[in-house]
Amino acid sequence: MRHVISILMENESGALSRVAGLFSARGYNIESLTVAPTDDPTLSRMTIVTTGTDRVVEQIIKQLNKLVSVAKLTDLTEVPFIEREIMLVKVRAVDSGREEIKRLCDIFRGKILDVTDVSYVVELTGDDHKLRAFLDAVGVDNVIEVARSGATGIARGDKSLKV
Amino acid sequence: MELSGGELLMEALKEEEVELIFGYPGGAVLHIYDALYQQNSVKHILVRHEQSATHAADGYARATGKPGVVLVTSGPGATNAVTGIATAFMDSVPMVVISGQVQSRFIGSDAFQEVDCVGITRPCVKHNFLVDSLENMADTIKQAFHVATTGRPGPVVIDIPKDFTTPGVTVPFNYPKTVEMRSYSPPTQGHPGQIRKAVDLILSAKQPMIYSGGGVVLGNASEQLRAFTRELGYPITQTLMGLGAYPASDKQNIGMLGMHGTYEANMGMHECDVLIAIGARFDDRVTGEVASFCPNAKIVHVDIDPASISKNVTVDVPIVGDVGLVLDAMLEQIKATEKRADPADIANWWSKIKAWQANKCLDFELSDTLIKPQAVVEALWRVTKGEAYITSDVGQHQMWAAQYYGFDEPNRWINSGGLGTMGFGLPAALGVALGKPDDVVACITGEASIQMCIQELSTCLQYNTPIKIINLNNRYMGMVRQWQEFSYEKRYSHSYMDALPDFVKLAESYGHVGMNIENPADVEGALEEAFALKDRLVFMNFVTDQSENVYPMIEAGKGHHEMRLNPARELA
Numbered sequence: 001m002r003h004v005i006s007i008l009m010e011n012e013s014g015a016l017s018r019v020a021g022l023f024s025a026r027g028y029n030i031e032s033l034t035v036a037p038t039d040d041p042t043l044s045r046m047t048i049v050t051t052g053t054d055r056v057v058e059q060i061i062k063q064l065n066k067l068v069s070v071a072k073l074t075d076l077t078e079v080p081f082i083e084r085e086i087m088l089v090k091v092r093a094v095d096s097g098r099e100e101i102k103r104l105c106d107i108f109r110g111k112i113l114d115v116t117d118v119s120y121v122v123e124l125t126g127d128d129h130k131l132r133a134f135l136d137a138v139g140v141d142n143v144i145e146v147a148r149s150g151a152t153g154i155a156r157g158d159k160s161l162k163v
Numbered sequence: 164m165e166l167s168g169g170e171l172l173m174e175a176l177k178e179e180e181v182e183l184i185f186g187y188p189g190g191a192v193l194h195i196y197d198a199l200y201q202q203n204s205v206k207h208i209l210v211r212h213e214q215s216a217t218h219a220a221d222g223y224a225r226a227t228g229k230p231g232v233v234l235v236t237s238g239p240g241a242t243n244a245v246t247g248i249a250t251a252f253m254d255s256v257p258m259v260v261i262s263g264q265v266q267s268r269f270i271g272s273d274a275f276q277e278v279d280c281v282g283i284t285r286p287c288v289k290h291n292f293l294v295d296s297l298e299n300m301a302d303t304i305k306q307a308f309h310v311a312t313t314g315r316p317g318p319v320v321i322d323i324p325k326d327f328t329t330p331g332v333t334v335p336f337n338y339p340k341t342v343e344m345r346s347y348s349p350p351t352q353g354h355p356g357q358i359r360k361a362v363d364l365i366l367s368a369k370q371p372m373i374y375s376g377g378g379v380v381l382g383n384a385s386e387q388l389r390a391f392t393r394e395l396g397y398p399i400t401q402t403l404m405g406l407g408a409y410p411a412s413d414k415q416n417i418g419m420l421g422m423h424g425t426y427e428a429n430m431g432m433h434e435c436d437v438l439i440a441i442g443a444r445f446d447d448r449v450t451g452e453v454a455s456f457c458p459n460a461k462i463v464h465v466d467i468d469p470a471s472i473s474k475n476v477t478v479d480v481p482i483v484g485d486v487g488l489v490l491d492a493m494l495e496q497i498k499a500t501e502k503r504a505d506p507a508d509i510a511n512w513w514s515k516i517k518a519w520q521a522n523k524c525l526d527f528e529l530s531d532t533l534i535k536p537q538a539v540v541e542a543l544w545r546v547t548k549g550e551a552y553i554t555s556d557v558g559q560h561q562m563w564a565a566q567y568y569g570f571d572e573p574n575r576w577i578n579s580g581g582l583g584t585m586g587f588g589l590p591a592a593l594g595v596a597l598g599k600p601d602d603v604v605a606c607i608t609g610e611a612s613i614q615m616c617i618q619e620l621s622t623c624l625q626y627n628t629p630i631k632i633i634n635l636n637n638r639y640m641g642m643v644r645q646w647q648e649f650s651y652e653k654r655y656s657h658s659y660m661d662a663l664p665d666f667v668k669l670a671e672s673y674g675h676v677g678m679n680i681e682n683p684a685d686v687e688g689a690l691e692e693a694f695a696l697k698d699r700l701v702f703m704n705f706v707t708d709q710s711e712n713v714y715p716m717i718e719a720g721k722g723h724h725e726m727r728l729n730p731a732r733e734l735a
Contacts, residue, residue: 009346010346013293013295014281014282014285014293017282017285018285021285021286025286055473055477058473059470059474062469062470062472062474063470065469065470066468066469066470068289068290068310068344068346068347069290069346070346071345071346072346163345
């Protein structure tokens, strides 16, 4: 099953490699990993999307918690949560296709950031399903280049991940 | 007090009550060695190879309970130390390794003797630090000792760039009294609800088994384990790492379990209905094939490391906490209740166990002409009255030591159980001898293992450590040969030790006493003679039977009930 794990960790050099190293050393999957400092500059927030059986995910969470640099973590998938990812995609846009892509952008609430005679750069925000649905709608032949940020997430309601 | 980085390190070690450090100098730590030279509180032991520095610190830590401290230089100094760091990591030994690093402005430039020490050691340390400024060095050292010695202990590396130890560049020294790390808070007390559930289960058992491990030794909870086990009257089996926490000579002890465990312990594991795992981690050498592990048992698991719980085997009642505190709490609840397991059930269970014990799985055939390695260990036990500190290397001799030297006290049995590091025994014995100068220390080894760190004979002379080396020399990497015999149709691929040195002359050339023993009748007398030489290192080369195997054995993919017994015992 797919899990989205959010981690608060000390914002220090090497912290990212501790997490990445743990995943490679123990053979866990990483679908995506994002990291950036929080409002507290001494803390980074990392979001990892991983897949595994319940037993493996339980171990992943325990092993992450065991890292001395990790202050707190939560498995967002256990609660109602919001997941967002940003995607920049360069698509072929010629002839009648230009209008079609523009319409799809509107439907998916994307933004066109760059225009040339033959291409658009589209910015799209959403969860994994939405981003993939857009790519499917545009059609694989029209996609020139994709840059995805990886997912980040936050729990709904007043519960929060704080040190 | 204004101190340079080197001086600050020495003062910090003093504050941490470090008496001994094991190390080897080099370019990146020259400033530190200069500061070391100019003080008297910390004694430095100069090893002959950095791997030995870590093993010696490891042995010191396991025997004394204090953290082992190591000082090595950058580059090869650090990489040589890695094997010992990984050894300590796998066996959860508290250790602080200080490594020099090239000057901070050269980091990343492929400078002379530069290696990414923090990167290389990351997977085999509890935590590591690259010191980022002289100002933060004292805090970092304090944190390193705190992390290494609390919770589930482990090695911590502090990598110090050379420019932060420059003489004359100083900071005010204020060693922190306490540590605050928001991201690190090891557990202590177990959850009361879980403890209640566990006690309930323990007291309703019909065929209970206590399975205790190295966590009891590391957690200094041997007394609590004894009180708990005796109150219940249940059988107890101990892992390789846990030996001595409960006395081997006690009637409730049914021996070691696992790959080379006793018949009764492994059968008991297979048939128990409640398994009480205390400070043990369900290692693959203990469980055998997980699918057939304790098929009928409800499992209670006490461990300080939440990640150990349900890692290899799913358990029913996990309790995360300090093993001594949890045992105290469980014992208190047991004493407070009238409820007990049905005595008839327990008596019935013991009679089953006694029937398994009657198999005498550790008996072996003596010979008039060939020295049996097991007999040497038994004789060693008699000569040292079972009170010696025993280190071992890795292989058959390690298993025979565990099987035939009955440890009645914790911290006496010091071996590389997790990583299985050949070469561990001699430097570890050096560390033990320095930490326990008034006790008898022996290293049980083989002719293959001993050669991996044999240069430490020189260190042993320099510091006058009167270790007795029991070299069970069968001219084979015995355990490799045994597996090749069982699983590879006796194709003994590269397991033969050819061109061996004359160990007697070798010992003598290092300034020690060497003895060669080839006749079974001479074994005990030779041991008496060697141990009478109280202030000399004696290298005892026992020429042993080449064909001896370690029994019982659970082969790969087999369960506890599928042991291979000594062919001579099979009919019993």
